[in-house]
Every structure is written in structure tokens, then in C-alpha cells.
Amino acid sequence: MRITNHRLEGIDFVPARWTGGTITPEIVVLHDTAGRLEKGNSARYLADNDAKVSVHFVIERDGTITQLVPTNRRANHAGQSSFHGRHGCNDFSIGIEIVNPGKMEAGGHGEALAWWGQVFHNDGKHEILHRQTPEHGPGVWMTYTPEQIAAVCNLLETLFRDIPTLEDITTHWYISPGRKVDTNPLFPLAQVRALVLGRDDPAVIEAEESSTEEPTATMLRVATSGSGLNMRRWPSFNPNVITSIPNGTAVPALRSGVFDGRSWSLVQYDGREGWIVNSYTQPA
Numbered sequence: 001m002r003i004t005n006h007r008l009e010g011i012d013f014v015p016a017r018w019t020g021g022t023i024t025p026e027i028v029v030l031h032d033t034a035g036r037l038e039k040g041n042s043a044r045y046l047a048d049n050d051a052k053v054s055v056h057f058v059i060e061r062d063g064t065i066t067q068l069v070p071t072n073r074r075a076n077h078a079g080q081s082s083f084h085g086r087h088g089c090n091d092f093s094i095g096i097e098i099v100n101p102g103k104m105e106a107g108g109h110g111e112a113l114a115w116w117g118q119v120f121h122n123d124g125k126h127e128i129l130h131r132q133t134p135e136h137g138p139g140v141w142m143t144y145t146p147e148q149i150a151a152v153c154n155l156l157e158t159l160f161r162d163i164p165t166l167e168d169i170t171t172h173w174y175i176s177p178g179r180k181v182d183t184n185p186l187f188p189l190a191q192v193r194a195l196v197l198g199r200d201d202p203a204v205i206e207a208e209e210s211s212t213e214e215p216t217a218t219m220l221r222v223a224t225s226g227s228g229l230n231m232r233r234w235p236s237f238n239p240n241v242i243t244s245i246p247n248g249t250a251v252p253a254l255r256s257g258v259f260d261g262r263s264w265s266l267v268q269y270d271g272r273e274g275w276i277v278n279s280y281t282q283p284a
């Protein structure tokens with residue numbers, strides 16, 4: 001895939017009625033359509049409606065991508081939003097809508113009721129799961145298809161390769177907290193960001209989530225029988241060494257946790273953050 005003249009080559013372009021002025025895209029915002037799953041339904045609506053909404057790309061359940069707005073023009077997908085202190089994300093983002101029913105209500109026998117009255121089952125065609133997160137609240141959600149995840153990754157890799165101003169990938173729930181819950185909790189955001197951006201490795205995120213922050217940065221002094229202690233990207237002995245911290249060095253501990261029965265700390269050293277095993281340190 002390739003972006004030429006702000007368009008994704010070789011895919012359908014259906015011009016949206018609500019296409020705004022020129023923008024310089026810096027982030028990509030991922031959404032759920034929160035609507036019917038039939039192919040073309042959401043794309044048609046997002047191309048032409050009276051609600052003044054639009055988006056750059058729609059990804060169908062079978063992985064088909066449709067473009068509605070050129071990547072250098074404004075679309076109305078984010079509404080009231082802010083990203084790291086900057087308000088009005090439509091002015092600097094590309095929006096991608098993934099076809100998905102959004103938040104559903106639980107019925108009996110594993111049923112899920114969509115807001116428009118349709119009932120979905122765990123029937124081999126649709127996978128329904130209960131999930132609760134602080135950002136989404138409790139709900140019943142439908143998994144994305146493997147074709148959709150592959151299409152999202154391909155599209156993101158193309159966008160980040162061909163649009164040098166792009167810097168980050170986020171979701172509607174992140175930029176409009178309390179107001180929006182898309183993408184749903186089953187979207188593999190950490191893996192997609194790791195793949196496309198080459199950072200926020202899932203193992204690093206897991207370590208962050210299963211450790212606790214040190215109330216005050218405790219100082220630890222490295223004390224091994226060798227020349228130093230390995231600082232690692234995540235708390236395990238897999239090949240993930242960032243650097244070695246020389247014996248006698250005192251480093252601030254930011255987080256701590258127990259992983260596979262060992263106590264680890266996330267520390268800062270030489271301008272970087274990484275994990276060390278506590279048993280080779282002393283309080284400093």
C-alpha cells in the first residue's frame with residue numbers, strides 16, 4: 001500500500017460531504033463505528049449524513065478499507081477531545097473507524113444486545129466477551145476480526161511510512177475520557193502500537209501494570225560480586241538487556257513488583273529507564 005496525493009492507492013475513495021480544510025496530521029485516532037456490521041453501511045453513513053460527522057478511513061469486518069477524506073484534510077471524527085494538552089484533535093489527526101457494534105448489554109445464554117436492538121451470540125461468526133476497564137466500565141463486547149486487525153496494521157504502517165509528520169496512535173476513549181469508550185477493550189492497542197511505532201512493547205506494559213509506583217523515589221545502590229548489574233527492558237531474564245549499571249552506583253527506583261517470584265525495581269540510569277533485580281542492591 002502507498003499514499004499518493006493524500007490518498008491510499010488502489011482502494012475505494014468515497015468523498016465525504018463533511019470534509020474540512022487542510023491539516024498537518026500528527027496522530028491517528030482509532031474508533032469503533034458502534035453500528036451495524038453489514039458491509040458498506042457505516043462507510044455510506046460517514047460519507048453523507050446530517051450529523052456533520054466524517055472520518056478518513058473505514059475498515060469493514062472482512063478487512064476492506066474505504067477512504068472518505070484525503071489524509072491532509074480535516075474530518076469530523078473526534079469531537080470534543082484533547083491529546084497531551086492539545087484540544088480539538090480533528091485539527092491534527094487522521095481518523096480510522098473500525099466496524100464493530102461497540103458497547104453492548106448482556107442478555108441470557110451469552111447473548112449480547114446492541115443499542116439498535118440486534119442480538120449477537122457466540123456462534124463461531126461473532127465472539128462476544130465480558131470486559132471491564134476503568135476507562136470503559138463494565139460491558140459486553142465483540143472481538144475484532146483477524147482481517148480487521150491486519151488491515152489496521154497495514155494501513156497504520158503505510159500512513160506512518162508515507163506521512164512523516166505522524167507521531168503517535170491513540171483511541172477515542174483516550175482523547176475523550178468519560179465521553180467515549182471506543183475502541184473497545186478487546187482491541188490489541190499495545191501490540192498494534194508496538195508493531196507500528198516500535199515502542200511500548202507489550203511485555204513492558206505488562207510490567208508497568210503489575211507493579212506499583214514507589215511513593216518517593218527510593219535510592220538503591222548496586223551491589224553484585226561482578227562488575228555491575230544488568231538493567232533490562234522488562235523484569236525477566238529474557239534477552240532484553242539495555243545496559244549494565246556499575247557496582248556502587250545509586251539509582252532512583254520508580255516502581256517495584258514481584259515477577260516470577262523475584263523482586264524487581266524499575267530504575268533510572270544514564271537517562272534511561274529499566275528493570276533490575278532487587279537482591280543485587282542495597283538501600284542507598
Ligand SMILES: [Zn+2]
Pocket residue numbers: 030031032077172180182
Ligand atoms: Zn469514536
